[in-house]
Amino acid sequence: MHALGRPSAAAAIEPPLRSPASAGSAGYSADGGSTGWCVVRAATVTGVGHRLAAEVNQDYYAWAQSGTRVAIAVADGLGSIPGSDAAARIAACAAVELAVDPRHDPPESALQAIAGAESAVRSGGESFGATTLIVAVGEPGSDVALARVGDSTAFVVGPEISAEGGSWREVFPPPCSDGGLVEVATGALQSAGEAAAGTVESARATLTAEDVLVVVSDGIAGPWRDGPSTVAPAMVEGILGAPSPLELAILANFSRQGCHDDRTIVALWLAMPEADG
Secondary structure (H helix, E strand, O other), X not given: OOEOOOOOOHHHOOOOOOOOOOHHXXXXXXXXXXXXXXEEEEEEEOOHHHHHOOOOXXXXXXXXXXXXXXXXXXXXXXXXXXXXXXXXXXXXHHHHHHHOOOOOOHHHHHHHHHHHHHHHHHOOHHHHOEEEEEEEEEOOOOOEEEEEEOOOEEEEEOOOOOEOOEOEEEOOOOOEOOOOOEOOOOEOEEOOOOOEOOOOEEEEEOOOOOOEEEEEOHHHHHHHHHOOOOHHHHHHHHHHOOOOHHHHHHHHOOEOOOOOXXXXXXXXXXXXXXXXX
């Protein structure tokens, strides 16, 4: 585990062994693959807080493809509400299934996916908790359409992007109030009305052949924004280095003081660059 900024002492503590546990509840997960026009890499890492409490990861990623359309989703269950790990899983899986429906164009499909995911979460009643959700839908030769509820977000990373803090820009506005203070309440899809009301936001991302769309939960987004000279450069360099799924998981498994949340990252390239060496 690599330290970015001041290391976290908690991150170095060996977590207690959960009982029971299985591959389905693993604290680390990574996957990926390619289509004729894009490459996808995904990883999720259970945060230090959940590891030390012997609790499961409440983030979830999913993707689907149909024809030439690819959809990816990242969900972040709200830890304060029981059952939110299930909400994240249900929302992400429902969203990508709906997003690849060819009857709608990508922007409309992304919005339909959010609405359908909320219905799926609500169908479980109070047992499904609440979750943030971000969906990205892409096809060859077009912008990637995105929609979200909550603070999961997306970045465009590339060697020619001019943005404060490095070669990246955030697709959605960062979570700040008018006074510049970070918002506390997180909008979410919810099963029983216990979370803050979720506002649906939409956006588009234009990618060149050298750019990467990076969709993340707040466990990655927060440190990325707060570490413009530490976390952001390390993430950008790692992502532009054409990581394998396992390498992406290792990249997300960094130590930083105060950053103990679950971390999920899904990256989409129009074409995978060749790694140096």
